Amino acid sequence: GENVEQHPSTLSVQEGDSAVIKCTYSDSASNYFPWYKQELGKRPQLIIDIRSNVGEKKDQRIAVTLNKTAKHFSLHITETQPEDSAVYFCAAPYTGGFKTIFGAGTRLFVKA
């Protein structure tokens, strides 16, 4: 069905700590899972994505893990910096409607 749940809605961490955001989806046929970062007043921009033929993907300080059996995927940010402060959205395709469903977003605060 059309449902993407994202948790937590707000996350506050100290600079240098790690942050983890989790999303669950309901369409078992989904096979593309992007994460977008939206800074205040700006457009969402892709930061990392993963396809269902892999379980993990890394790009410097960010990584995404995918568990297709449990139908959830997570964003991991290590060594957080103040500039990581933003709203992060996960998204998953709803193959029944050939469209993408976005999560509600996680507001990340990185305290210096």
Place this chain on the structure above:
Amino acid sequence: EAGVAQSPRYKIIEKRQSVAFWCNPISGHATLYWYQQILGQGPKLLIQFQNNGVVDDSQLPKDRFSAERLKGVDSTLKIQPAKLEDSAVYLCASSLAGYQETQYFGPGTRLLVL
């Protein structure tokens, strides 16, 4: 490459007035999306075009919203008449082929209905 262009960037209107937004996607991108983003929420898909055909418009309030994609390139989204609850950012995005790909977003149009 040039990004997704949108205009206007800001619009203030009174309720019951009409308004139109314009979007020019990245050249060669077949899929175009219009999203409504209310403050503090994730983008909500209003309509999705594949070339100049509609793929999904299930969440478009068709009694007041309309959209078209001319010749499979530019698109316009219209609201007539506007309501207070239409105040939001309207984001246009495009992707190369389909929905299971990276979406590139425009800067958005911030609409305030008074």
